[in-house]
Amino acid sequence: MITEIEKREIEAEIKKAPTKKAAVIDVLKVVQKHRRWIPDEALEEAADMLGMTPAEVDSIATFFSLIYRRPVGKHVILVCDSVSCWLVGYEDVKQHLMEMLGISLGETTKDGRFTLLPSACLGVCEEAPAMMIDDDLYTHLTPSLVDEILQKY
Amino acid sequence: MRFYRNIDDMTKEKPLTKNIRPDGPPCNLQEYVESGGYRGLRKALSDHDHEEVIDMVVRANLLGRGGAGFPAGKKWSLVPMGEDVPRPKYVVCNFDEMEPGSFKDRFLVEGDPHQLIEGMILAGYAIEAEVGYIFIRRDYVKAARILSKAIKEAYGKNYLGTNIMGQGFNYELHLHVSAGRYICGESSALLNALEGGRAIPRSRPPHMSTVGLWGKPTVVNNVETICNVPHIVANGPDWFRELSYTEEGGTKIYGASGRVKKPGAWELPMGTTLREILEEHAGGMKEGFKLRGALPGGASSEFVTLEQLDTKMDFASMKKVQSHLGTGTVIVLDNGNCPLGMVLSLQRYFSRESCGWCTPCREGLPWIVQMLEALEEGSGTAEDIEILLAHTKLLETGNTFCTLAPAAMFSLESALRHFRDDFEGHIRLKGCSYKRDKAKV
Ligand SMILES: Cc1cc2nc3c(=O)[nH]c(=O)nc-3n(C[C@H](O)[C@H](O)[C@H](O)COP(=O)(O)O)c2cc1C
Ligand code: SF4
Numbered sequence: 253m254i255t256e257i258e259k260r261e262i263e264a265e266i267k268k269a270p271t272k273k274a275a276v277i278d279v280l281k282v283v284q285k286h287r288r289w290i291p292d293e294a295l296e297e298a299a300d301m302l303g304m305t306p307a308e309v310d311s312i313a314t315f316f317s318l319i320y321r322r323p324v325g326k327h328v329i330l331v332c333d334s335v336s337c338w339l340v341g342y343e344d345v346k347q348h349l350m351e352m353l354g355i356s357l358g359e360t361t362k363d364g365r366f367t368l369l370p371s372a373c374l375g376v377c378e379e380a381p382a383m384m385i386d387d388d389l390y391t392h393l394t395p396s397l398v399d400e401i402l403q404k405y
Numbered sequence: 406m407r408f409y410r411n412i413d414d415m416t417k418e419k420p421l422t423k424n425i426r427p428d429g430p431p432c433n434l435q436e437y438v439e440s441g442g443y444r445g446l447r448k449a450l451s452d453h454d455h456e457e458v459i460d461m462v463v464r465a466n467l468l469g470r471g472g473a474g475f476p477a478g479k480k481w482s483l484v485p486m487g488e489d490v491p492r493p494k495y496v497v498c499n500f501d502e503m504e505p506g507s508f509k510d511r512f513l514v515e516g517d518p519h520q521l522i523e524g525m526i527l528a529g530y531a532i533e534a535e536v537g538y539i540f541i542r543r544d545y546v547k548a549a550r551i552l553s554k555a556i557k558e559a560y561g562k563n564y565l566g567t568n569i570m571g572q573g574f575n576y577e578l579h580l581h582v583s584a585g586r587y588i589c590g591e592s593s594a595l596l597n598a599l600e601g602g603r604a605i606p607r608s609r610p611p612h613m614s615t616v617g618l619w620g621k622p623t624v625v626n627n628v629e630t631i632c633n634v635p636h637i638v639a640n641g642p643d644w645f646r647e648l649s650y651t652e653e654g655g656t657k658i659y660g661a662s663g664r665v666k667k668p669g670a671w672e673l674p675m676g677t678t679l680r681e682i683l684e685e686h687a688g689g690m691k692e693g694f695k696l697r698g699a700l701p702g703g704a705s706s707e708f709v710t711l712e713q714l715d716t717k718m719d720f721a722s723m724k725k726v727q728s729h730l731g732t733g734t735v736i737v738l739d740n741g742n743c744p745l746g747m748v749l750s751l752q753r754y755f756s757r758e759s760c761g762w763c764t765p766c767r768e769g770l771p772w773i774v775q776m777l778e779a780l781e782e783g784s785g786t787a788e789d790i791e792i793l794l795a796h797t798k799l800l801e802t803g804n805t806f807c808t809l810a811p812a813a814m815f816s817l818e819s820a821l822r823h824f825r826d827d828f829e830g831h832i833r834l835k836g837c838s839y840k841r842d843k844a845k846v
């Protein structure tokens with residue numbers, strides 16, 4: 253299942269880390285970079301390379317919210333639902349996102365383009381409301397700005 | 406002898422932010438050095454031994470900026486020193502910053518990354534550590550990019566690596582990018598995450614200063630705490646204490662979010678009043694809104710109200726008004742938002758972020774969320790308010806494994822203290838009048 257490229261990248265991560273196990277998050281990120289999420293077989297093979305049991309790796313993969321154990325869309329939208337965003341318009345932004353995409357929080361659009369997830373405070377509360385799409389941060393959100401942003405993806 | 410400044414002393418020195426250009430590029434290595442950067446490090450390595458550096462930080466009365474206010478120098482002095490202690494020793498910088506309402510550490514690092522790096526090297530020198538880690542949340546993509554570039558620059562000029570500045574000190578610095586979960590910010594959970602485990606807190610004792618990362622002596626400090634260290638070493642502890650209005654040394658990065666005119670972050674003398682922060686620096690409330698209250702230090706602090714605006718924002722003074730300085734980033738509640746709704750948002754956060762390790766937190770927080778939801782929808786009863794109050798005791802410090810749950814109770818308990826009418830209104834009116842008003846507009 254794991255490709256040669258993934259294997260090489262995983263080995264590089266393990267080599268850099270002070271212990272094999274310490275590389276687990278970076279290794280899972282390698283798999284996720286190539287596949288967007290962590291399928292069972294990939295997890296098992298990665299566990300083998302890490303010298304850990306699949307169950308142990310799974311206990312870590314499921315613990316961290318930004319490691320995905322279920323398929324996600326091409327782009328992951330993390331919309332901040334924490335307090336400062338809530339105070340200045342999170343509800344409207346979320347509502348608009350759900351209507352535009354035709355999905356609820358935790359779901360993926362039928363065309364596999366977007367997954368919409370709620371996120372912990374993104375640390376840009378002075379520019380709330382905020383969201384991230386993949387690695388890109390968007391702030392001062394309004395429903396019309398959300399429309400504009402989604403066009404880019 | 407008095408070490409702190411007069412309140413009317415307007416020469417507001419801003420050591421932490423002097424290099425930061427809001428909306429501009431980060432301060433690079435050359436600019437940092439030209440502004441006096443790495444001077445503290447040079448001075449420490451050539452003129453001071455480890456104990457003297459710790460002693461400077463002790464005398465500066467630098468209190469931890471991660472929220473708890475533990476004296477940094479005291480924490481460092483608990484680390485076993487000398488030839489025969491377990492090695493390597495570690496310095497870990499907590500850059501998880503997932504406390505809702507907090508954004509000060511990002512502000513510091515995005516503007517001036519070398520300040521943190523120099524602080525990390527000095528902390529390492531002080532406790533004779535060989536290795537440092539900066540633990541950063543994955544969402545801080547920009548800060549991570551800026552930091553890794555700065556770390557490379559620092560290696561290039563031999564501020565990091567072996568025989569630093571020709572003075573015989575060896576120190577490696579690594580950046581670890583995490584993958585979500587608020588609990589990673591709890592210092593012992595953070596160490597488990599770094600080791601590649603589930604990020605659940607560890608029991609203490611043993612304290613991390615003796616048994617920490619991979620069982621070795623470890624110090625964990627917040628970004629802002631570490632950023633202060635180069636200035637203390639370069640300018641001395643007395644200078645540092647004079648930056649403050651109170652006994653607690655230094656300046657503080659305060660911030661404000663919510664419906665204020667100019668949300669943002671500012672470096673001000675420690676002990677600046679909440680009123681000055683909100684009225685002067687945040688520019689007061691947005692047109693059409695009135696101030697109802699505020700969480701002075703992020704989600705894990707207690708509401709204060711209009712009568713408490715003249716309180717000095719330092720650790721000791723905020724305790725006196727039954728609150729906490731926390732992260733010093735103020736979350737403002739206005740009259741257009743429902744206090745119960747705000748508390749519900751906070752409790753949903755803590756409930757989702759609970760690591761699930763201990764029962765009161767894992768079971769209690771979702772229960773609280775359900776009761777608040779019932780109140781908001783109009784199906785709550787007077788008894789629910791009593792049960793909520795009981796939970797603020799059931800989840801108190803001492804009943805849980807870490808302080809996530811007790812700190813979650815700060816907002817709930819204080820909201821019931823200050824805004825009980827609003828809670829009871831939801832029972833009387835069978836729902837949320839703020840929501841109805843909004844729907845009408
Ligand atoms: C749930 C939880 C989350 C925390 N998150 C952070 C954080 O993101 N950054 C931080 O510096 N401290 C955080 N803390 C506090 C740390 O446990 C620790 O006290 C702090 O990093 C020590 O640094 P300081 O002494 O320099 O303040 C958190 C604590 C808890 C219980
Ligand atoms: S209080 Fe909550 S977050 Fe802390 S250990 Fe217990 S379950 Fe985990």
Ligand code: FES
Pocket residue numbers: 332333334335336337338372373374375376377380381382505506507
């Ligand atoms: S609460 Fe949304 S960014 Fe902080």
